[in-house]
Amino acid sequence: MEKIKVLFVCMGNICRSPTAEGVFTKLVNDRNLAPHFQIDSAGTHAYHVGNPPDLRAEKAAGERGVDISHLRARKVVLGDFEDYDYILAMDDENYAILSSACPASHRHKINYFLDYAPHLGKREVPDPYYGGSYGFERVLDMVEEASEGFLNALLETGKIKAMAHRRT
Structure with a gap:
């Protein structure tokens, strides 16, 4: 299966x-769609390569039943542009960096993640790093909305068969 x-x-x-x-992995798992996906994350900078997520991000996610403690930071590499179908940027700066590094034949894969939650009226997920715990909660709210929107968009295009059933 592709x-x-x-x-x-x-x-x-x-x-x-x-x-x-x-969040997206949990959503996909909850809908019994994991076999249809390969999900990863990366950064445009190598500041934290090999490090786990920020403890505040781990705590906020954990309080919503999302475990990210096993993840480790990595930097985007050239091969990612070919390997991934969707490259979802969190903000303008990272979108610009990705677009400039990406071969022209793969630029169509780069999108803003929040474009999948247009009702929020925002294009950028704010960086909570220099703020308090409220920022991480706000990021989670936005990410949950965009994850639902992204999965629904994929379901609507027929890329995933409508076998999506929520676990009870």
Whole structure:
């Protein structure tokens, strides 16, 4: 079975993108769709390569039943542009970095993650790194909305058969 390959990208890969990876993975698992996906996250910078997610991100995600403690930061590499079907940027800066590094033949794969939650009226997931715990909660709210929207968009295109059943 051909998998849909999704890469979430922020700057350092310790706050927003691992949160998105964890939330989307949980959503896919809850809908019994895991066999259809390969999900990962990365950063545009190598600041934190090999490090686990920020403890505040881990705590906030954990309180919502999302375990991201096993994830480790990595930097986007050239091969990601070919390997992934969807490369979802968290903000303008990372979108621009991805677009400039990406071969022209793969640029169509790069999108803003929040484009899948247009009702939020925002395009950027704010970086919570320099703020308090409220910022991580806000990021989770946005990521949950965009994850639902992204999965629904994939279901609507028929890329995933409508076998999605919520576990009871």
